[in-house]
Amino acid sequence: MKKILKTLLIVLAVLLLLVVIWLVYMNNTPTVKSGYTDNIETGGSIEKTYLSYGSYETASVTVEAEKPMERYTVYYPSNLENGSQTYPVVLVTNGTGHRASKYAAMLERLASWGFIVVGNEDAASGTGKGASLTLEYILSENEDKNSRFYRKVDTENIGITGYSQGGAGAINAITAYENSRYFKTAVLLSPAQEAVAVENEYPYDSSAIHIPVLLLAGTSGWMETEYVLPLNQMEAMFDKISAPKLMARRTGAEHETMMYLTDGYTTAWLMYQLQGDQEASKAFVGGNAEICNNPYYQDQKCQISEANE
Numbered sequence: 001m002k003k004i005l006k007t008l009l010i011v012l013a014v015l016l017l018l019v020v021i022w023l024v025y026m027n028n029t030p031t032v033k034s035g036y037t038d039n040i041e042t043g044g045s046i047e048k049t050y051l052s053y054g055s056y057e058t059a060s061v062t063v064e065a066e067k068p069m070e071r072y073t074v075y076y077p078s079n080l081e082n083g084s085q086t087y088p089v090v091l092v093t094n095g096t097g098h099r100a101s102k103y104a105a106m107l108e109r110l111a112s113w114g115f116i117v118v119g120n121e122d123a124a125s126g127t128g129k130g131a132s133l134t135l136e137y138i139l140s141e142n143e144d145k146n147s148r149f150y151r152k153v154d155t156e157n158i159g160i161t162g163y164s165q166g167g168a169g170a171i172n173a174i175t176a177y178e179n180s181r182y183f184k185t186a187v188l189l190s191p192a193q194e195a196v197a198v199e200n201e202y203p204y205d206s207s208a209i210h211i212p213v214l215l216l217a218g219t220s221g222w223m224e225t226e227y228v229l230p231l232n233q234m235e236a237m238f239d240k241i242s243a244p245k246l247m248a249r250r251t252g253a254e255h256e257t258m259m260y261l262t263d264g265y266t267t268a269w270l271m272y273q274l275q276g277d278q279e280a281s282k283a284f285v286g287g288n289a290e291i292c293n294n295p296y297y298q299d300q301k302c303q304i305s306e307a308n309e
Helices: 002-028 045-051 078-082 104-111 129-143 165-175 178-182 194-199 222-228 231-240 263-275
Strands: 058-064 071-077 087-093 116-120 153-163 183-189 213-218 245-250 297-302
Touching (some): 058 078, 058 104, 071 104, 071 129, 087 129, 087 263, 104 116, 104 263, 116 129, 129 153, 129 165, 129 178, 153 165, 153 263, 165 178, 165 183, 178 183, 183 263, 194 231, 213 222, 213 263
Parallel strands (some): 087 116, 087 153, 153 183, 183 213, 213 245
Antiparallel strands (some): 058 071, 071 116, 245 297
C-alpha cells in the first residue's frame, strides 16, 4: 500500500511539474510571431503597402510599472535620440488575457512607420484605466530631461488602438478620463459590444466618442459574430458615433485573427490621422476609398469625406 501511495505521489508531482512547465512555456510564447504579415492576403495596393514594414529602424525599451500595467513596452524609431524631431504616439490596449509582450512583433512593425508605440501587460483593460495611466507615463517621459523620450512626443498627434476588451478599453480611454482630450483618433478592432461590456463591468458610452474612428470586425465564428460584436450591435455602435467614422468587416475573419488581420488598414488609418499621409487617406476618403471597394471586406459604411480632413 505504501509503495502504491508513493508511486501515486510521484506521478502527481511529475504531472504538476509538467503543468508548470507548460504554463511557463505558454506565458513566454508569442501570440503573434515575427513575419506574421507574410500570410495575410490583401485586396488593395494601399492595404498591401501599409501592411509591410515602414522605413524606420526600431528600438525598444521595457520599464517596470504599477499594476495593472506591470510593464510598459515601448517601440520607437531608433534615430529618435539623435535629433529634435517629435513623433506621434500610438497606445495599444490589450484584449482579454493578452499582454503587449506576447505580440511585440505588431508593436515593432507599427513603430517602423515612425510612431512611438506603447503597450502594457494589462490583461483586463476594459475600463480604460490602464490606457489612461499608460498615456500619463509617456507624457511624463516627454517632460523628463533624463528620458530618451524627452521632448520627442508629438502631443498633438496621439492615437489608440484596441482589440476585443481592449476595444472597449480604448473607447473608455478616449471618453471617460481627464486626459482623454489628448487622443486624436482611435482604431477599434472587434470591440466588445455594450451588453458584454456591462456584463463584465467595463461599460462605455460610444455616443461620447468625439474623434475620428475606424471600426473593424470579422464575419466568422460564434465568438466574433454572436457574442463579442454581432453585426446589428456593430451598426448600432457606429450610428451612435457623431465624429468622422468608417466601419467594415473582414470577410472570413474569426475573433482571434482580428487582432492582426486588418493591420494594413490600421496602419494606413493611423498614418492618415496622425501623420497626414495623403496616400494612406485614399484608403478611406471619398467614393473610391479602397477599403470600401476591397473584396476582402464587407458591410462597409464609409462616411469619411474630403470635408472631414
